[in-house]
Amino acid sequence: MRKILVIEDESLIRDNLLELLEIEGFDxxxxxxxxxxxxxxxxxxxxxxxxxVMMPKLDGYGVLEALRQEPSTADTKFVFLTASADQINLMKIRGLGIDHILKPFNVDKFLTLLEHQNS
Known part of the structure; x- marks a missing residue:
């Protein structure tokens, strides 16, 4: 079973994503x-x-940096979730070579991206 971690400060979004992922067979x-x-x-x-991307305590960029410095998580596939369609934000994400999903998102496109990440 594929394991996915959802880091999201908005509880409604996080809970909905977790429910969707579990329905689709993810851990x-x-x-x-x-x-x-x-x-x-x-x-x-x-x-x-x-x-x-935007969260209290440690934003998504800080999470990515911390995980890339940790040997056990350095190569973990990473996807940003963002509500910001701001071009500067999107260019920064693309510059890091990270996939992203704009919120709100299409469920089918979301699941296709996850399948791509797991291949």
Whole structure:
């Protein structure tokens, strides 16, 4: 079973994503902020991390940086979740070579992206 960590501070979005992922057969776990997400990633060893960009305590960029410095998570596939269609934000994400999903998102496109991440 593919393991996915969802790091999202908005509980409604996080809970909906976790429910969708479980329905689709993923082993999914959530974190409500970036610091918690980093700790959970070290223990859970997910195949893919879905991470909001703008969060309290540690933003998505900080999460990515922390996980890339940790040997056990350095190569984990990472996808940003963002509500910001701001071109500067999107260019920064693309510059990092990271896939992203704009919120709100189309469920079919979301699941296709996850399948791509797991191949």
């Amino acid at each position: 999914a776990i959530g974190a409500d902020n970036g610091q918690a997400g980093v700790e959970i990633a070290k223990e859970f060893h997910p195949d893919v991390i879905l991470c909001d």
